C-alpha cells in the first residue's frame with residue numbers, strides 16, 4: 001500500500017518520527033499551558049471575584065481538577081456545570097458577589113455529582129449540602145458586606161435553585 005503511493009520505507013519512517021516529535025512537543029506544550037499553580041490561577045481570576053476569594057476558589061478548582069471557564073454572557077444561564085467534561089462556566093459580566101455566588105452554586109453541582117453520581121436531583125439535598133458548605137466558608141471568612149451576609153444566611157437556611165431578581169439587584173449595588 002505504502003509502496004504504491006510512491007513512498008519508500010525509510011521516508012515513511014522519517015515522516016513518522018517527525019510527526020511523533022511534533023505530537024510530543026505539542027502535548028508537552030498543552031500540559032504546560034494547563035498546569036497553573038494555585039497562586040497563578042487566583043491572580044488570573046481575581047478581578048472577577050470579591051476581594052480575598054479567588055485563592056480559595058483556585059484551591060477548589062485545582063483540588064477537583066475543574067476546568068473553570070469565564071465565558072461571554074448568556075441570556076438563559078448565569079453559570080453551568082458539565083460534570084462529564086469537568087467544566088464549570090460562569091458569565092463574565094456578573095458583578096463580583098454574584099459571580100462568587102454563581103460559582104459556588106456550580107461548584108456545589110460539581111462536588112455533589114462527583115460524590116453521589118448522576119442519579120441525584122439537580123437541586124436536591126446533595127447539592128444543597130455542598131452549596132451550603134461553600135456559602136458558610138465564605139460567610140465565616142467575612143467576605144460579604146453586612147446586608148448581603150444577612151441574605152446569604154437566608155440562602156444557607158433555604159438554598160434556592162435560581163437567582164432571584166432581588167439578589168441580582170443586591171449584588172449589583174455592592
Ligand SMILES: [Zn+2]
Nearest residue numbers: 105109123161
Ligand atoms: Zn443549578
